[in-house]
Amino acid sequence: MAANHPNHRFLIITYPIQGHINPALQFAKRLTTLGARVTFVTTIYLHSRLVDKPTTPGLSFATFSDGYDDGYEDGHIIKNDTNILSYVSELTRRGSTFLKNIILSAKEENHPFTCLTYTIILPWAATIARELHLPSVLLWIQAATVFDIYYYYFHEHGDCITNISENAIELPGLPFSLKSCDLPSFFLASNPYTFALPSVKEHIQILEEETSPRILLNTVEEFEYEALRDVDVGKIKMIPIGPLIPSAFLDGKDPSDTSFGGDVISVDSEDNYLKWLDSKDEMSVVYVSFGTLAVLSKRQMEEIARALLDSRFSFLWVIRNTKSHQQKEEDGDELSCREELERNVNGKIVKWCCQVEVLSHSSIGCFVTHCGWNSTLESLGSGVPMVGFPQWTDQTTNAKLIEDVDSES
Numbered sequence: 001m002a003a004n005h006p007n008h009r010f011l012i013i014t015y016p017i018q019g020h021i022n023p024a025l026q027f028a029k030r031l032t033t034l035g036a037r038v039t040f041v042t043t044i045y046l047h048s049r050l051v052d053k054p055t056t057p058g059l060s061f062a063t064f065s066d067g068y069d070d071g072y073e074d075g076h077i078i079k080n081d082t083n084i085l086s087y088v089s090e091l092t093r094r095g096s097t098f099l100k101n102i103i104l105s106a107k108e109e110n111h112p113f114t115c116l117t118y119t120i121i122l123p124w125a126a127t128i129a130r131e132l133h134l135p136s137v138l139l140w141i142q143a144a145t146v147f148d149i150y151y152y153y154f155h156e157h158g159d160c161i162t163n164i165s166e167n168a169i170e171l172p173g174l175p176f177s178l179k180s181c182d183l184p185s186f187f188l189a190s191n192p193y194t195f196a197l198p199s200v201k202e203h204i205q206i207l208e209e210e211t212s213p214r215i216l217l218n219t220v221e222e223f224e225y226e227a228l229r230d231v232d233v234g235k236i237k238m239i240p241i242g243p244l245i246p247s248a249f250l251d252g253k254d255p256s257d258t259s260f261g262g263d264v265i266s267v268d269s270e271d272n273y274l275k276w277l278d279s280k281d282e283m284s285v286v287y288v289s290f291g292t293l294a295v296l297s298k299r300q301m302e303e304i305a306r307a308l309l310d311s312r313f314s315f316l317w318v319i320r321n322t323k324s325h326q327q328k329e330e331d332g333d334e335l336s337c338r339e340e341l342e343r344n345v346n347g348k349i350v351k352w353c354c355q356v357e358v359l360s361h362s363s364i365g366c367f368v369t370h371c372g373w374n375s376t377l378e379s380l381g382s383g384v385p386m387v388g389f390p391q392w393t394d395q396t397t398n399a400k401l402i403e404d405v406d407s408e409s
């Protein structure tokens, strides 16, 4: 799109979690730099948690209630399949009504939207756009390889794949083999989230009904060349527009000069970790964080804690508050050595941090990560080596990419 397009009015809607909002918000900001106006739709609660609401000219927010305006007990809604199924169905009901109304009102007021951009888990957004004759485009916020895998398995095997062998799986066009453990976890028999595969399949079906389907992907050609160019995804055109991470970070500017923390949703942020990092030697600190959704078992947490203490490296560890009061009373703290960790002068535990700022800090030498796609791109962008500890969804495939592709590029 050429610069200066004041008549372009984009409507952007994402599934309400940070891993989806962050890249979409970066996309929104870039559109505004090209002169477009953008309305970003999100829930009342998540809007209230934006650290400092971006004041980018041309960018505005529209909010609706998903029924949780005061927040979720443990930071997000994904606790179990029943829970998420009812959440997704309520979100669909409330979100659809809101989306229809906002599109129709803009039309009536003579400043119609010219394009809807939506992210995954919202196939209904594409259906509404079609009904209302509004052009729309899917922003695939995960890796191109992940899209290829979904596409391939839906076409080759249908969607109920529970018998994938442990042997290597060749996906035509990809330069590496996959094992079942490298596939998105939703394909595995042990997957507890039954809503996920049908939802991705619906997205692909909607795309295939279009005459010239295209999707925007948060990836870069240099990293996923074959996945973007050589893997057969039928008539779907894949357009890489990533990495959708804060541009100040990419440009290597001093983070303190920028507002790139502005679109990060804070959960109990603490501000002294940057000062603490300032006191550390260059590339001496291990940064440990598992994104916004993953919940590690007590055993995993204990092992990480022990390894950090034994390594004697300095560490900054983000431990989110993921348990309800009742769970805490029943299970106790997730770490029996918390006191030892907190007493340790080499270590710091925070409930939250601005990750892009941390990763660009010169003291960080290594990132122990769950391999969420945003974390992966942010780490690549800052040149910090990663130790992958994938948990679920696309993270298993991202870990494979980090292992097999990053080391060669």
Ligand code: UDX
Pocket: 018, 019, 020, 022, 141, 142, 264, 289, 290, 291, 292, 293, 294, 318, 351, 352, 353, 354, 355, 356, 371, 372, 373, 374, 375, 376, 378, 393, 394, 395
């Ligand atoms: C989810 C999925 O788990 C992930 O695999 C998918 O690709 C996107 O949606 P999440 O698990 O939260 O996301 O991980 P990730 O993709 O890494 O996104 C987390 C975002 O939160 C990153 O942009 C990261 O910078 C930010 N973050 C996380 C912080 O700013 N501070 C933190 O303390 C933790």
